[in-house]
Amino acid sequence: MELRHLRYFVAVAEECHFGRAAARLHVTQSTLSTQVKALEREVGGPVFVRTSRRVELTEAGELLLVEARRTLAQADRALDVARQSVRGETGVVRIGFSGIAVLAGTLAADLHHFHRAHPRVELHVTELPPAAQVQGLRDGTLDIGYSPDNGLGDVGDLVVGRGVRTTLSIAVRHDHSLASAASVAPADLEGENLVVYAADEDDDSVLDRLGAEQRARVHRVTGTLGALVLASAGVGVAVVPAATERVGLPDIVYRPLRDMEADVEVVTLSRPDELGGPVRAFVRSWDRAGRLTQS
Structure with missing residues (x-):
């Protein structure tokens, strides 16, 4: 059974007339009669009682009409949902x-x-x-x-x-010696334990920008909060994007990095x-x- 069979059937049932239903569907009356007969063969019996004046539903036709309307409504809804998805609406x-x-x-x-x-x-x-x-x-x-x-x-x-660029800063515990500086240069980080943001354990991109040599004293983290937690605990000096300064954690002080051309872009x-x-x-x-x- 095809959906068009159900659409033809519903049109005839609602119009109670093959001629009017054919005009509504923009098909010939003979085509409509052929499709309804094909539907009746699948059902195994008549769905309409045809008289010289009108068309009436049989008991099987009345039951089929209820289910056909439900099926067609669900098919229309499925098509509409798919179209909305293609358009990016759902x-x-x-x-x-x-x-x-x-x-x-x-x-x-x-x-x-x-x-x-x-x-x-x-x-x-x-x-x-x-x-x-x-x-x-x-x-x-x-x-x-x-x-x-x-x-x-x-x-x-x-x-x-391409997105937003932000410079680099350091985040240190408030009682760290660098906390009192107005700004910090890469040379000031010599000998410090560094906490750096890294894509993975082999990512040295931040260290390359700093020119840091003592890479054995580095903690690599993959999350901004992780870097700040270690800095707040006094584990090391966190090198973070300046936008991180919006996070106001207790015991954390931020200072800008100077004397370097280094920034981070959010892509x-x-x-x-x-x-x-x-x-x-x-x-x-x-x-x-x-x-x-x-x-």
């Missing part, structure tokens, strides 16, 4: 983010604008280190990433959107040739903002 977007994306304001601003334009799309957000975001995009468990650019490695198979990550309608709509919002470039 569905799910799975987003991985690093803490710095929140502190820099990039993630919240993008989510706010997208949600206003697409209120029926579900947004699933998960905090993940950069390497996990890249892997998630590649294996299909993630749709969008927000990550600092340091330590990302080769992401030539992904689309990178957006997505897959090329994305098929998901909601994800494509999310990426288009970057394009409209002029932040989308191929890495």
Whole structure:
């Protein structure tokens, strides 16, 4: 049984006349009669009683009419839902983010604008280190990433959107000797235990910018809060993006880093040739903002 058989049947049942039903459906009356007969063969008996003046439903036809209307309504709804998904109006977007994306304001601003334009799309957000975001995009468990650019490695198979830049600062415990300085130079960090944000355990991108030589005295962390906790505990001096200063933790003092050309950029990550309608709509919002470039 095909959906058109049910549509033809419902039209005849509602019009109680083959001629009027055919005109409503924009088909010939003979075509309509043929399709109804095919339906009756599948049912195994008549669904209409035909008289010279009108068409009436049999008992089987009355029962079929109830179910046919339900089936057609569900089919229309299924098609509408699929169309909405293709247009990016419904569905799910799975987003991985690093803490710095929140502190820099990039993630919240993008989510706010997208949600206003697409209120029926579900947004699933998960905090993940950069390497996990890249892997998630590649294996299909993630749709969008927000990550600092340091330590990302080769992401030539992904689309990178340029975002917000922030300089580097240090975070130290309030009673640390560097806490009283107005600013700190990389040379001032000699001999200090350093806590640095890293994409993975082999990521030395921050250390390369600092020119740090004593790499054995380094704690690598994949989360902004983790760096601040270690600094607050006096374990070391945390080198963090300046946007981290928005986190006001007890016992933590922030000081700017000087005499160096080093900053961190929060980038957006997505897959090329994305098929998901909601994800494509999310990426288009970057394009409209002029932040989308191929890495």
